[in-house]
Amino acid sequence: MNDALKNKILLAHGGGGRLTNNLITSRILPKFGNEILAELQDSASIELDSASVCFTTDSYTVKPLFFNGGDIGKLAVCGTINDLAVAGAKPVALSLSLIIEEGFGLDVLDKILASAAKAASEAGVCIVTGDTKVVETGAADGIFINTSGLGTKLPGTNLSFAQIEPGDKIIINGTIGDHGMTIMSQREGIKFESLLKSDCASVAPLTCKILENPDGFKFMRDPTRGGLSATLNEITAATGHSMKLIENNIPVNPSVQAAADMLGFDLLNIANEGKVVIVTAPDTADKVLDLCKTHPLGTDAAIIGQIVASEDMPIVEVITKVGGSRIVQMPYGREFPRIC
Helix, strand or coil: CCHHHCCCCCHHHHCCCHHHHHHHHHHHHHHHCCHHHHCCCCCEEEECCCCEEEEEEEEECCCCCEECCEEHHHHHHHHHHHHHHCCCEEEEEEEEEEEEECCCCHHHHHHHHHHHHHHHHHCCCEEEEEEEEEECCCCCCCEEEEEEEEEEECCCCCCCHHHCCCCCEEEECCCCCHHHHHHHHHHHCCCCCCCCCCCCCCCHHHHHHHCCCCCCEEEEECCCCCHHHHHHHHHHHHHCCEEEEEHHHCCCCHHHHHHHHHHCCCHHHCCCCCCCEEEECHHHHHHHHHHHHCCHHHCCCEEEEEEECCCCCCCEEEECCCCCEEECCCCCCCCCCCCC
16 A cells, blocks of 8 residues: 555445445554444344333445435435344334535435435334534535434344354345446446446335344344455454355346446445345344245245364365365455445
8 A cells, every 4th residue: 555545545445345434443452442333233123111122323425326226315224224124123213314415416415305305205104303504615515414313123143253153144135236236337328238326225124024033033234335254354353263155055136137247346245225134043044035035025045055063264165166165255345436
């Protein structure tokens, strides 16, 4: 790295890979360190006097603001709902805060707000508070949105890295890379024979359904920035266990794969916005898979691998379609910026 950039924030620090993790662990955690924050979950689990709740926050800067399958308003609502859902919570309420650039069109703002309201209503969640700021022209690239979410912990759920052990199965509820490749194709004006569509959606209806009987569930996470590879490497680093994936089992939309091949991207590194990675005990994996397949968001669900004991440093290994193997590393920084 150029010496002049060593003490500067880079776009890659927001990409969900190694640089993001380094920034969090070396700069942020030491300043605010506490047991809840140190768990580095998508949502913080907090025990109140009369209830167990989950709390999360996220910010959205996607470019373009509108894309096939969604927009920044829908994305902000669904993304925060999903962080609550994968923590084993039923989403209840959201905040929505806007940073708007001077000169932004009111008609565009109306479309974004209507989309956010529709997404919240469909998920049965209320937007109960928020904030609005306006900044100078050129300071916000149109509009940025921050959302925070509150949810109630579902009874009997105990999802954490500590629950994961060798033999556990890894499930994903559908095809990977749809969101990131859709954003990339629209940003660059690339036309494909089959129109790509983001998977932007709330996974809470699916997670709440499968957690009605939480026995055997170990962990869930939505593979957003950094894609499936970042999520799986986070799990191996936190647990000390390795993973073995079967490439043929990982669901992929052929049009998305063709786009990734043409543009030179590894789909394992590409963001998703309506997917959930589930780690479950081996004796409950088939039941979970069947539950996923009965839901519209899980029709392409698959068992893609399992947790294995580590002999040395934990790794994510994938058995390729031709029978070889390769190590899936944590992405360094960003495949491309501003996807969420």
